[in-house]
Amino acid sequence: MSDKITVTRPSMPQMSEYIEEISDLWESHWLTNMGIKHKMLQDKLQEYLDVAAIELFTNGHMALELTLQALALKGEVITTPFTFASTTHAIIRNGLQPVFCDINDRDYTIDVSKIEGLITDRTCAILPVHVYGNVCDVEEIERIAKRHHLKVIYDAAHAFGVHYKGKSIAQFGDASCFSFHATKMFNTIEGGACCYRDEALGRTLYQLKNFGIRDEDTVEGVGANAKMNEFCAAMGLCNLRHVEEERNKRKKVVERYCEHLQNVEGLRLNQRRSETDSNYAYFPVVFDKDRFGADRDEVKEALAREDIGVRKYFYPLTSTFECFHGKYRTDNTPVAVKVSENVLTLPLYADLALEDVDRICQAVIKCKR
Numbered sequence: 001m002s003d004k005i006t007v008t009r010p011s012m013p014q015m016s017e018y019i020e021e022i023s024d025l026w027e028s029h030w031l032t033n034m035g036i037k038h039k040m041l042q043d044k045l046q047e048y049l050d051v052a053a054i055e056l057f058t059n060g061h062m063a064l065e066l067t068l069q070a071l072a073l074k075g076e077v078i079t080t081p082f083t084f085a086s087t088t089h090a091i092i093r094n095g096l097q098p099v100f101c102d103i104n105d106r107d108y109t110i111d112v113s114k115i116e117g118l119i120t121d122r123t124c125a126i127l128p129v130h131v132y133g134n135v136c137d138v139e140e141i142e143r144i145a146k147r148h149h150l151k152v153i154y155d156a157a158h159a160f161g162v163h164y165k166g167k168s169i170a171q172f173g174d175a176s177c178f179s180f181h182a183t184k185m186f187n188t189i190e191g192g193a194c195c196y197r198d199e200a201l202g203r204t205l206y207q208l209k210n211f212g213i214r215d216e217d218t219v220e221g222v223g224a225n226a227k228m229n230e231f232c233a234a235m236g237l238c239n240l241r242h243v244e245e246e247r248n249k250r251k252k253v254v255e256r257y258c259e260h261l262q263n264v265e266g267l268r269l270n271q272r273r274s275e276t277d278s279n280y281a282y283f284p285v286v287f288d289k290d291r292f293g294a295d296r297d298e299v300k301e302a303l304a305r306e307d308i309g310v311r312k313y314f315y316p317l318t319s320t321f322e323c324f325h326g327k328y329r330t331d332n333t334p335v336a337v338k339v340s341e342n343v344l345t346l347p348l349y350a351d352l353a354l355e356d357v358d359r360i361c362q363a364v365i366k367c368k369r
């Protein structure tokens with residue numbers, strides 16, 4: 001039990017395990033540029049995520065941004081505003097226009113019934129988010145994409161290790177991009193990956209993360225520098241050994257939260273589609289002020305007074321960011337507006353003590369009027 005509870009706490013291996021993992025770097029002096037750790041992690045993740053191919057990146061954002069670039073998209077991309085800044089920025093930084101689709105109020109993923117109404121002759125792709133690790137309606141998205149010849153790129157930053165109908169989530173779409181940021185359920189300190197099928201796309205991704213260089217004499221593309229270094233890859237190798245154990249610990253935390261909160265009037269807990277499993281990455285709670293008595297911001301303040309950190313994840317909607325100067329409407333994404341104004345994600349990490357979960361829940365319930 002601890003006094004101050006943070007919303008997240010990165011998983012780390014034993015220090016000795018990490019030191020052992022990095023010790024051969026002092027012999028090789030090969031610190032980055034697709035070294036041996038990079039190769040080993042790539043192979044292990046390909047197996048763990050059960051995918052045909054995977055490319056590692058310095059972070060999840062660059063995986064997403066360079067995947068959009070590699071697909072050479074032009075025009076409009078249908079996406080969700082209920083996400084982290086990265087999703088929308090990746091679109092705009094590629095010179096593409098985001099078209100914001102509403103989310104559904106069950107699992108907060110893109111509302112597939114509203115996608116086709118947003119398709120124009122400029123639409124080139126759909127970029128849905130498996131938000132909180134909740135699986136999108138991948139089947140309907142695939143049908144729509146096929147019918148209209150659109151690419152599908154999943155922002156799978158939250159969905160590491162998740163399955164739908166027994167199939168790895170990383171297998172869906174033209175590409176699925178993951179984040180291995182320190183705060184994610186599997187981390188490489190900073191890191192990310194793109195899972196894909198098309199070999200030609202893979203070659204382009206490999207080039208784009210290394211300045212567009214093809215070989216010593218040829219620079220074929222205008223790439224960035226987005227390579228994962230050896231120390232990050234080594235962290236990933238260590239953390240991957242413990243990922244199942246971490247997932248089980250997170251599961252216990254989530255179950256404890258549910259015991260306390262599932263029957264509290266005015267609280268809406270996370271729901272997943274059937275035939276999906278969970279990686280227990282986040283614990284979002286949506287507050288209904290009319291039935292709970294207190295609103296989201298009041299609860300956040302009350303918890304802060306008790307040294308419990310929570311996040312308004314995701315608020316504000318990306319479509320309302322100051323940097324866009326009111327360019328995007330929100331009247332056609334009413335569910336996203338409502339959820340973002342009423343959601344809090346509660347602390348969740350593998351080593352969160354169950355007594356701390358009890359304390360957090362008591363503090364939440366105390367706000368009820």
Ligand SMILES: *Cc1c(COP(=O)(O)O)cnc(C)c1O
Pocket residue numbers: 059060061062083084086087129155157158178179180181190191192
């Ligand atoms: C974390 C995150 C990203 C970006 O990943 P980084 O590794 O932090 O660059 C993208 N999309 C979503 C939804 C995220 O939560």
